[in-house]
Amino acid sequence: MTTIDPDKKALTVGEVARRSGVAVSTIHFYESKGLIKGWRTDGNQRRYAREVLRHIAIIKVAQRTGIPLETIRENLSALPEGRTISAKEWRVLGAGWRAELDERIARLQRLRDELDTCIGCGCLSLADCPLRNPADALGADSAGAVFLDRPAEAGYDAVSTSKPTP
Template sequence: MTNKKISPTIKRDLSVGEVAARAGVAVSTLHFYEAEGLITGHRTSANHRRYERNVLRRIAIVRVAQRAGIPLKEIRSALSALPGGRTPNREDWEKLSAAWRGELNERIERLTRLRDQLTGCIGCGCLSTQECPLRNPYDILGEQSSGPVLLEPRGDFDETVR
């Protein structure tokens, strides 16, 4: 067994400020991610918050997934499914991103439909005088629900926006 010496310039753990600077996020974002169960840290004997270096990869994955519109709940679920809560490696990332690809494709299709219908109809809210009399004579849809009922089923659109 070989004794490895750690270089004095390389610290094993990072402070909150160091992680925030390296990850390009605010300290409050780190606290939020930790409260949401996306990252974990620990306290030193002096009660200072510290993070292992691999937290930088977890934060990068969270940020990429968020930019793709994946809800934090799904990101947390995917990360917590990793054995021992480990930081995702390349193979893990391929599985995570492949699982999210279908959802992203569906979202792209919904947004494309919304874009294509946006000018002529608001999906019957109802502000269109040209489309809605044909699609919604006598405001039949108004009896079923309020708001844009033709574009997205209730709850589906609300979830993708968050």
């Protein structure tokens, strides 16, 4: 069994749930995915260090911005154990997510801009629809929302159905 410094109060799963605002099942899920760590007492009860509250707050913020759990786990595993992260460590963690967030923002802005002409138009004319895919021209590349999913830097034109030329 893992022990904890008796001067440092360990939290039960219920206390963590109440203080973090997430369900007990979510805490167990986070632990099963390696996002947080706990231990069992000699009486087989789950306990968590107080720092887990900060980790859960980070997880919630990161999830809200769409960062995948695996990326969150990798970043959290690089943080020191047994203490709350410093402001400098938080900046480093945030900087690691910045490029991914910037790319996601760019994709969403592109989607918004491409949909501006579609929303409310009813696509009465396929000749004018920027999201058309005549004869499944993009079917060989992938399935799904091909026009809206393409990275802008790949050079695709919303109206064109051909691949960009290098």
